[in-house]
Amino acid sequence: xxxxxxxxxxxxxxxxxxxxxxxxxxxxxxxxxxxxxxxxxxxxxxxxxxxxxxxxxxxxxxxxxxxxxxxxxxxxxxxxxxxxxxxxxxxxxxxxxxxxxxxxxxxxxxxxxxxxxxxxxxxxxxxxxxxxxxxxxxxxxxxxxxxxxxxxxxxxxxxxxxxxxxxxxxxxxxxxxxxxxxxxxxxxxxxxxxxxxxxxxxxxxxxxxxxxxxxxxxxxxxxxxxxxxxxxxxxxxxxxxxxxxxxxxxxxxxxxxxxxxxxxxxxxxxxxxxxxxxxxxxxxxxxxxxxxxxxxxxxxxxxxxxxxxxxxxxxxxxxxxxxxxxxxxxxxxxxxxxxxxxxxxxxxxxxxxxxxxxxxxxxxxxxxxxxxxxxxxxxxxxxxxxxxxxxxxxxxxxxxxxxxxxxxxxxxxxxxxxxxxxxxxxxxxxxxxxxxxxxxxxxxxxx
Amino acid sequence: xxxxxxxxxxxxxxxxxxxxxxxxxxxxxxxxxxxxxxxxxxxxxxxxxxxxxxxxxxxxxxxxxxxxxxxxxxxxxxxxxxxxxxxxxxxxxxxxxxxxxxxxxxxxxxxxxxxxxxxxxxxxxxxxxxxxxxxxxxxxxxxxxxxxxxxxxxxxxxxxxxxxxxxxxxxxxxxxxxxxxxxxxxxxxxxxxxxxxxxxxxxxxxxxxxxxxxxxxxxxxxxxxxxxxxxxxxxxxxxxxxxxxxxxxxxxxxxxxxxxxxxxxxxxxxxxxxxxxxxxxxxxxxxxxxxxxxxxxxxxx
Numbered sequence: 243x244x245x246x247x248x249x250x251x252x253x254x255x256x257x258x259x260x261x262x263x264x265x266x267x268x269x270x271x272x273x274x275x276x277x278x279x280x281x282x283x284x285x286x287x288x289x290x291x292x293x294x295x296x297x298x299x300x301x302x303x304x305x306x307x308x309x310x311x312x313x314x315x316x317x318x319x320x321x322x323x324x325x326x327x328x329x330x331x332x333x334x335x336x337x338x339x340x341x342x343x344x345x346x347x348x349x350x351x352x353x354x355x356x357x358x359x360x361x362x363x364x365x366x367x368x369x370x371x372x373x374x375x376x377x378x379x380x381x382x383x384x385x386x387x388x389x390x391x392x393x394x395x396x397x398x399x400x401x402x403x404x405x406x407x408x409x410x411x412x413x414x415x416x417x418x419x420x421x422x423x424x425x426x427x428x429x430x431x432x433x434x435x436x437x438x439x440x441x442x443x444x445x446x447x448x449x450x451x452x453x454x455x456x457x458x459x460x461x462x463x464x465x466x467x468x469x470x471x472x473x474x475x476x477x478x479x480x481x482x483x484x485x486x487x488x489x490x491x492x493x494x495x496x497x498x499x500x501x502x503x504x505x506x507x508x509x510x511x512x513x514x515x516x517x518x519x520x521x522x523x524x525x526x527x528x529x530x531x532x533x534x535x536x537x538x539x540x541x542x543x544x545x546x547x548x549x550x551x552x553x554x555x556x557x558x559x560x561x562x563x564x565x566x567x568x569x570x571x572x573x574x575x576x577x578x579x580x581x582x583x584x585x586x587x588x589x590x591x592x593x594x595x596x597x598x599x600x601x602x603x604x605x606x607x608x609x610x611x612x613x614x615x616x617x618x619x620x621x622x623x624x625x626x627x628x629x630x631x632x633x634x635x636x637x638x639x640x641x642x643x644x645x646x647x648x649x650x651x652x653x654x655x656x657x658x659x660x661x662x663x664x665x666x667x668x669x670x671x672x673x674x675x676x677x678x679x680x681x682x683x684x685x686x687x688x689x
Numbered sequence: 690x691x692x693x694x695x696x697x698x699x700x701x702x703x704x705x706x707x708x709x710x711x712x713x714x715x716x717x718x719x720x721x722x723x724x725x726x727x728x729x730x731x732x733x734x735x736x737x738x739x740x741x742x743x744x745x746x747x748x749x750x751x752x753x754x755x756x757x758x759x760x761x762x763x764x765x766x767x768x769x770x771x772x773x774x775x776x777x778x779x780x781x782x783x784x785x786x787x788x789x790x791x792x793x794x795x796x797x798x799x800x801x802x803x804x805x806x807x808x809x810x811x812x813x814x815x816x817x818x819x820x821x822x823x824x825x826x827x828x829x830x831x832x833x834x835x836x837x838x839x840x841x842x843x844x845x846x847x848x849x850x851x852x853x854x855x856x857x858x859x860x861x862x863x864x865x866x867x868x869x870x871x872x873x874x875x876x877x878x879x880x881x882x883x884x885x886x887x888x889x890x891x892x893x894x895x896x897x898x899x900x901x902x903x904x905x906x907x908x909x910x911x912x913x914x915x916x917x918x919x920x921x922x923x924x925x926x927x928x929x930x931x932x933x934x935x936x937x938x939x940x941x942x943x944x945x946x947x948x949x950x951x952x953x954x955x956x957x958x959x960x961x962x963x964x965x966x967x968x969x970x971x972x973x974x975x976x977x978x979x980x981x982x983x984x985x986x987x988x989x990x
Contacts (some may be wrong), residue, residue, distance in 0.1 A: 353800025468921025
């Protein structure tokens with residue numbers, strides 16, 4: 243039962259109860275048990291879950307089931323809306339304050355990803371907001387933390403101010419002065435990871451804050467954090483009066499309930515998320531998408547957006563025309579692979595589809611190397627072969643296998659796959675169903 | 690002996706920071722064992738990150754045991770639960786490095802404390818009169834090798850490293866050669882933090898594992914997953930994924946000096962049979978110690 247999606251569980255509940263019309267109290271209670279379990283499995287804090295479930299129950303009992311929805315969908319709709327509201331509704335922007343340089347202070351536990359995030363923020367804010375940032379290294383405890391920040395800084399082309407193991411409070415102050423002297427308009431301060439119950443260390447970061455008066459005090463928190471997230475967030479918020487939160491490592495397969503817990507106990511918006519190992523893997527946080535991720539309902543919005551930006555409109559139109567004329571070739575096949583690659587890794591994409599949960603993903607082999615091999619095979623064909631795959635005889639296939647460093651079996655498999663796709667697409671374009679709108683699909687790969 | 694006590698006192702203190710013992714309040718909350726007690730207990734277990742399934746299973750076991758023994762008071766129930774958890778957490782096999790030469794392959798997601806744990810493990814084995822050495826196979830994170838070098842210098846052990854971006858399997862290959870040539874008996878392999886859902890990075894680990902098996906035949910490899918005590922239910926998924934690519938044999942729990950209870954270790958032992966081998970309870974070089982199931986159960990409950 244571990245990771246069965248919430249939607250299917252709720253559907254089961256209502257199948258049993260067969261609810262129609264108004265949602266009865268009995269049905270809602272039964273459904274809420276499933277909601278509660280789903281949230282706990284997603285690591286949302288126990289107390290937060292309790293409050294949330296009470297609130298949703300109140301709203302759901304007696305509510306009319308909309309014409310177009312099943313009772314299960316109705317409950318999910320309410321849960322999703324309340325969850326989104328709790329997560330903070332729409333996204334929240336970064337504030338730079340009125341002083342220059344603006345100062346951003348990063349705080350958090352050890353290993354949350356502050357140093358990497360400092361580099362990502364510097365790169366992102368210079369690109370998106372035209373800022374000219376400077377990084378200040380105030381982690382004097384972890385061995386080589388300063389070196390790490392320097393490497394990260396040079397990768398994003400941002401200078402790093404450091405004074406070795408000297409007093410971090412003084413370093414922060416001098417860093418801001420140095421930034422002003424160099425006409426920088428943004429200072430990002432990386433601090434040492436610290437436990438929220440370590441009074442000495444908490445006093446230190448409070449002193450740094452007092453010395454530099456940051457426009458943003460951001461708590462960096464690992465998306466995989468469990469129930470303890472509330473204790474951490476509460477302590478940092480009480481000591482520092484946070485202005486916001488950054489959630490890191492969201493590219494994992496965690497449901498990320500910690501994000502909700504942190505938002506609920508601090509009331510502070512989540513402003514950014516870290517979504518990968520590269521220094522460009524940073525995104526503004528989308529509360530609505532996080533809500534459906536926590537519920538295990540996938541992240542359809544992101545998928546749709548990604549698809550829109552990655553798929554070239556014109557190419558899509560061309561492809562449609564080709565399909566209709568039955569001219570789909572291996573070249574188009576290759577094109578599709580490349581466009582798919584622009585959307586991010588296969589796993590990213592699969593993870594965003596509702597109903598695709600982690601456990602099922604484990605069974606489907608999504609091998610990115612396989613994609614690369616496929617590309618190699620097609621690229622080892624002559625243009626003529628790509629356009630007219632029918633001419634691929636045994637000798638040509640042998641040559642292609644050698645050229646692409648694969649085997650004939652792999653080449654054969656690819657060609658079969660291509661034929662299958664072509665066949666599937668013919669059905670897609672709705673040949674014979676004249677006037678039907680089916681041909682308008684933008685997704686040639688039947689997801 | 691005295692020092693050892695001090696250490697477990699520290700563990701207990703840290704595990705019980707959020708209140709009077711993680712579950713202390715519940716056992717003090719009334720005399721009789723009743724339904725309310727079980728409910729509170731389940732809640733506390735979930736708050737300790739044990740997860741729903743494990744919490745339910747432990748409570749069933751406790752219920753059976755209390756019925757069988759006719760136990761009615763909460764104080765006695767507490768002892769019983771400690772016994773159940775301690776039994777559950779005891780390793781079923783001996784730790785290879787306790788018997789002779791061994792490789793400790795340290796893996797985990799980003800930021801859990803792999804490099805720091807290796808630094809502390811080196812100091813631990815030195816104190817035991819062993820001859821450890823390090824392989825800096827995290828060639829990805831900026832300055833990871835520098836960080837490990839600082840630790841190597843602190844405890845005076847040899848380290849094999851290449852430049853940033855080098856092939857980690859090549860680092861391990863060289864380290865294995867050096868391990869043989871210098872006749873060391875503990876090889877500590879650091880690896881880059883990686884999310885378990887990144888297939889390419891996981892196959893890189895498989896390769897490292899293959900190199901170790903091939904270059905050091907007859908030397909047992911203990912593949913240890915480092916878990917941050919604050920991690921939630923994702924820990925089990927991590928353990929499963931790392932288990933597939935490296936053949937995990939155990940777990941290291943770090944950062945138990947915070948308010949997190951590390952309850953997912955119980956779930957991992959229960960579901961995957963992976964014992965905890967070491968725990969970290971502080972920033973000091975000697976704050977990583979072998980795991981003791983009884984002390985853990987007592988501190989937790």
